[in-house]
Amino acid sequence: MRTALLLFGYALAVAWWAPALLSRLTAQGISPRLGLAAWLTAMASALASAAAALEFLVQAAVAGWSRLAEVVCRSVAGHACAQTVYTGAVFEFTLAVITVVAALAAAAVAWRYGRRVQQVQRQTRAHAEVARITGRRLPGVTATVVLDAPQPAAYCVAGRPGMIVLTSGALALLEPAQLAAVLAHERAHLAGRHHLLIALTRGLAAVFPAVPLFARGPEHVARLAEMCADDAATRHSGRSALLAALLAMAADAAGPASALGAMTCAVAARLQRLADAPRRGRHAGNGLALAAATILLAGLPALVATLAGAVALPGLTG
Amino acid sequence: MHGFGDLEAVIMHRVWDHGGPVTVRELFEELQRERVIAYTTVMTTMDNLHRKGWLARVKEGKAYRYTATASREEYSARLMREALDGGGDTQAVLSHFVAQMDGEESEVLRAVVRRLADRRPR
Numbered sequence: 001m002r003t004a005l006l007l008f009g010y011a012l013a014v015a016w017w018a019p020a021l022l023s024r025l026t027a028q029g030i031s032p033r034l035g036l037a038a039w040l041t042a043m044a045s046a047l048a049s050a051a052a053a054l055e056f057l058v059q060a061a062v063a064g065w066s067r068l069a070e071v072v073c074r075s076v077a078g079h080a081c082a083q084t085v086y087t088g089a090v091f092e093f094t095l096a097v098i099t100v101v102a103a104l105a106a107a108a109v110a111w112r113y114g115r116r117v118q119q120v121q122r123q124t125r126a127h128a129e130v131a132r133i134t135g136r137r138l139p140g141v142t143a144t145v146v147l148d149a150p151q152p153a154a155y156c157v158a159g160r161p162g163m164i165v166l167t168s169g170a171l172a173l174l175e176p177a178q179l180a181a182v183l184a185h186e187r188a189h190l191a192g193r194h195h196l197l198i199a200l201t202r203g204l205a206a207v208f209p210a211v212p213l214f215a216r217g218p219e220h221v222a223r224l225a226e227m228c229a230d231d232a233a234t235r236h237s238g239r240s241a242l243l244a245a246l247l248a249m250a251a252d253a254a255g256p257a258s259a260l261g262a263m264t265c266a267v268a269a270r271l272q273r274l275a276d277a278p279r280r281g282r283h284a285g286n287g288l289a290l291a292a293a294t295i296l297l298a299g300l301p302a303l304v305a306t307l308a309g310a311v312a313l314p315g316l317t318g
Numbered sequence: 319m320h321g322f323g324d325l326e327a328v329i330m331h332r333v334w335d336h337g338g339p340v341t342v343r344e345l346f347e348e349l350q351r352e353r354v355i356a357y358t359t360v361m362t363t364m365d366n367l368h369r370k371g372w373l374a375r376v377k378e379g380k381a382y383r384y385t386a387t388a389s390r391e392e393y394s395a396r397l398m399r400e401a402l403d404g405g406g407d408t409q410a411v412l413s414h415f416v417a418q419m420d421g422e423e424s425e426v427l428r429a430v431v432r433r434l435a436d437r438r439p440r
Contacts, residue, residue: 120410127400127411133327133372134393147394154415155401167398182415189413199410222409229413249416250427267416268430 002075003305004056010304011049014297015213018042025290026220029273030283032227034290039220040197041297043204046213049301054106061099113207120199128159135165144183146171152249154182162190170249178245181237188232194225223266230270234277243274325363330372334390339376339383 022042026035060072072095135145144164152170157163164186174182189195201218208214233242250267332345346360364384367373375382401412 124411127397129370130393130397132324133330134390134397135327136331137327147397148391149394149398151398151402153398153401155412157412165397165401185415186413195410195413198413202410225413226417246416268427271427271430 001060001072004053006304007049007053010301011046014042014046015211019212019216026224029227031287031290032224034287036224038290038294039217041294042213043217045297045301052305054102057099058103061096109207113203116203116206117199124158128157128163131157131163131165156186156189158195173248174245177237177241181233181242181245184236185229185233188229192228197221226270239274246271326367329363333384333386339385341381341383
């Protein structure tokens with residue numbers, strides 16, 4: 001029981017405190033791949049600890065009502081816990097109800113999550129099929145189709161195999177080197193399975209809208225995935241071709257301006273990052289901090305469980 | 319030409335190019351001029367396209383005459399609507415090279431572009 005409480009406490013701490021730390025560490029996009037790993041590990045770590053906590057709770061409940069009551073009572077009140085309290089039927093009943101409610105809530109969340117992710121996959125398949133049949137092949141370029149549409153757009157759709165969709169508007173707008181950069185960027189998304197990361201994390205945001213880590217996660221995962229793809233495109237086609245492609249496409253995508261202009265914008269951040277790249281140099285410190293955070297987030301739940309188990313056991317049996 | 323070995327796409331484009339109703343035999347004869355292909359393959363593919371709602375067909379004598387249920391332009395427009403106007407979970411379905419922006423975002427973007435343009439002599 002103490003282990004369950006500790007693990008749950010850890011999950012809450014990660015869910016509420018990790019976003020601020022990780023936002024700061026990944027703000028500049030110096031090592032987007034490590035940043036992506038850190039965000040995903042934080043989410044996995046919080047989920048795994050919460051699930052483990054639930055499992056400990058259920059185990060304790062299954063072990064027996066009176067024993068569960070004893071365990072909880074001891075973990076809260078220690079040896080001051082009197083026999084009369086923990087054998088009280090009301091107390092036992094309350095604990096059993098809490099366990100059942102927690103387990104049911106977890107099952108409901110898991111079900112909603114699964115349905116949502118499935119729905120995204122269905123939508124993806126449907127869109128990919130229409131694009132695959134409607135689009136024209138681009139000679140010499142694999143897995144890429146062109147749609148007749150004046151507005152410039154370039155995107156990729158997941159699938160087996162994944163596919164890049166360009167509009168004729170985008171083809172007319174981009175010079176060959178810029179087009180190569182755009183294709184390299186989209187191929188990096190497909191190769192890195194970024195759509196899957198985004199679908200999974202957006203699903204979490206939908207089922208846990210009040211949890212900061214899950215609510216804010218998808219936006220950062222998407223931002224860092226874009227930067228990973230930008231880095232791949234830079235390696236492939238050079239920085240200036242990618243920058244030019246971004247400027248050309250962004251200038252067109254920009255809608256009518258509004259009076260307020262204080263918010264940060266993902267595309268602006270990417271442009272700024274690419275433009276600043278030569279002056280920034282390499283920041284080993286940032287990568288190291290991100291790697292350390294990732295390892296800590298991955299290892300802490302196991303450590304908490306082990307330590308709590310080792311400490312709690314004598315208390316329980318004694 | 320066919321990145322995905324995709325006969326469905328080839329046949330749909332043929333049907334669209336035809337404009338009017340077309341039989342399996344007519345399409346088969348056209349395709350045969352360019353590639354080695356079996357009549358039954360064309361027939362099965364068109365049957366699949368009919369089942370999936372891409373083709374409508376009317377029986378005429380012994381054969382069916384097929385027409386596209388919507389034009390290529392209508393499908394393109396539908397895709398663009400889905401891709402650009404967003405809504406639902408579009409962001410999870412598609413990864414845009416440049417994300418769609420609202421007014422505020424494009425204002426920020428314009429500011430960055432102006433700064434970059436000032437800095438980079440062109």
